Each structure stands twice: as C-alpha cells, then as structure tokens.
Amino acid sequence: MAEQHAEQATEAPEERRPTVIADDLHIVYRVNGAKSGKGSATAALSRILKRGSDDAARGVRKVHAVRGVSFVAYRGEAIGLIGSNGSGKSTLLRAIAGLLPAEKGKVHTDGQPSLLGVNAALMNDLTGERNVILGGLAMGMSREQVKERYQGIVDFSGIDEKGDFITLPMRTYSSGMAARLRFSIAAAKDHDVLMIDEALATGDRKFQKRSEERIRELRKEAGTVFLVSHNNKSIRDTCDRVLWLERGELRMDGPTEEVLREYENFTAK
Incomplete structure (x- = not known):
C-alpha cells in the first residue's frame, strides 16, 4: 500500500500550458494634433527637429488605449x-x-x-x-x-x-x-x-x-x-x-x- 501511495505521489498532475501572457501591458497611440493647412508640414517638421522637445511640444496627442492589462491564456x-x-x-x-x-x-x-x-x-x-x-x-x-x-x-x-x-x-x-x-x-x-x-x-x-x-x-x-x-x-x-x-x-x-x-x-x- 505504501509503495502504491509513493507511486501515485510521483505522478505529476497534467499542467495547463499557457499560450498568451500579458504582463502589465500598456499600449499608447500617438496622434499628430497639429491643425492642417498651409505651412503645417513645415511647422510640424520644425517641431520634430527641435532638440529635447517632448510629444506635447511637437503637437502630438497620446491616446492610452490599453492600461496595465494582465492575464494568462491557456491551450x-x-x-x-x-x-x-x-x-x-x-x-x-x-x-x-x-x-x-x-x-x-x-x-x-x-x-x-x-x-x-x-x-x-x-x-x-x-x-x-x-x-x-x-x-x-x-x-x-x-x-x-x-x-x-x-x-x-x-x-x-x-x-x-x-x-x-x-x-x-x-x-x-x-x-x-x-x-x-x-x-x-x-x-x-x-x-x-x-x-x-x-x-x-x-x-x-x-x-x-x-x-x-x-x-x-x-x-x-x-x-x-x-x-x-x-x-x-x-x-x-x-x-x-x-x-x-x-x-x-x-x-x-x-x-x-x-x-x-x-x-x-x-x-x-
């Protein structure tokens, strides 16, 4: 009986196999917020070339589409x-x-x-x-x-x-x-x-x-x-x-x- 229990104990349970793991996932879109019109391309290029400029300075709007999503999917x-x-x-x-x-x-x-x-x-x-x-x-x-x-x-x-x-x-x-x-x-x-x-x-x-x-x-x-x-x-x-x-x-x-x-x-x- 003891041998039978020992044999059962060594049998590993079937593990679920993960296929997708999302770990604190954030997805951000960046949208050009500059108004269209004559000269807008030149103005946009000028903003892009500014050293040290951030998104806001370049007229780019952030859209935070996915915020910290975490899950595990299995087969x-x-x-x-x-x-x-x-x-x-x-x-x-x-x-x-x-x-x-x-x-x-x-x-x-x-x-x-x-x-x-x-x-x-x-x-x-x-x-x-x-x-x-x-x-x-x-x-x-x-x-x-x-x-x-x-x-x-x-x-x-x-x-x-x-x-x-x-x-x-x-x-x-x-x-x-x-x-x-x-x-x-x-x-x-x-x-x-x-x-x-x-x-x-x-x-x-x-x-x-x-x-x-x-x-x-x-x-x-x-x-x-x-x-x-x-x-x-x-x-x-x-x-x-x-x-x-x-x-x-x-x-x-x-x-x-x-x-x-x-x-x-x-x-x-």
Whole structure:
C-alpha cells in the first residue's frame, strides 16, 4: 500500500500550458494634433527637429488605449473579449499579434498568433478562388494543403450557394460574403492562437452556427481562441471565459456567464 501511495505521489498532475501572457501591458497611440493647412508640414517638421522637445511640444496627442492589462491564456480555452466601443479590445488583439509595440509591460506568446478581423486584407481585384489560395499560403499552409482543403473552404463559406461567386473578383462581393470567406480560410488551419475580431457579426445564423462549431473544434485541437464580439449570444455559445475591458482597463476576468451578467447589468444602467 505504501509503495502504491509513493507511486501515485510521483505522478505529476497534467499542467495547463499557457499560450498568451500579458504582463502589465500598456499600449499608447500617438496622434499628430497639429491643425492642417498651409505651412503645417513645415511647422510640424520644425517641431520634430527641435532638440529635447517632448510629444506635447511637437503637437502630438497620446491616446492610452490599453492600461496595465494582465492575464494568462491557456491551450484549449476560448476567451471572449467584451466592452464598450473604444474600450481597447481590438488594440489588445493587435498587440498580442505583434502588430503594436508595448509602451510598457510585455506580451509573451507560445506559438504563432493569427489575427482575423473584418478588415483582414484580401485582394479585391483577384477572384475568390485566387484569394483562397493566397490566403491559405499566407497562413502557412503548403500548396498541397490548400489544394486538399480548397473545396471545404468554399463550402464552409457558403458564398457559392446562390451562384458561382468564387470565380468572381472580390470587389463584387458584399461585406458579409467577404467576411465569411476570410473566416473560412482562417478556420481551415489549426492555430496555436487564433484571434477573431467581429468576424462572426456578418452572415446569417446558419453560418454563425458553423463558425461557432469550428471554434469549438479548434479548442479541442489544443489551440486558444480569442473572440471579440458585441453579440453576447455568440460569446455564450462559444467561450468558457471572458475578459471585460472598459477604457483600456481589465475590469473583470472570469467564467463567461458570471462576467456577462455583470457586463449586462453595467450596460443596462
């Protein structure tokens, strides 16, 4: 019996593997506050060249978009980001993706973060078919993988359900069709960290359900998913944890229902 207890004691419990660590993260935008008009470029250059001049002297306004945010995300989690417009949700995702430098603090990531937003670039003059190929390659798939998954991407997007739209230039697509195709390309690949910024806000309920199911699959495949959405139902259906940002600060971090309840009480006031 003693030997059995000793053997059990040596078995280490399975550790949750962190994928994203935000450590006292601050993100500051600098906006040129000088008025436009004749001679403004010359005046701006003069201010920039002044030795020892600070931002205020150069007419630069600081926007503190993220203020001291700290959290740890783990593999297998789907995390919702909620908050009022301008609360810093999209800025936080861009910082995690490495697209914005930290003013203070750090972001640590395990694996390659992938950011999917409604404004993710696809080439308007190319057909949907070409964009699927280029998008897949840009996300790190091989040509063979893109070829294997091509039809599944098109079917998932649903853009060919009412015609052969995949052979038409992207400029002929509605914003909803383009958003569905972007999500479908991203969802065709397994991700270490996938960040989705309002990509589920467009499209009918049928597509949203397919997207939510795919997010759950990505979680099971040991990835981490961040979802920014103003649709609380999508957050409830998809996420097991929620980060609530207000004015750039992390107001609450916890189980989905608990955080959403507090947020909905806050917004109802």
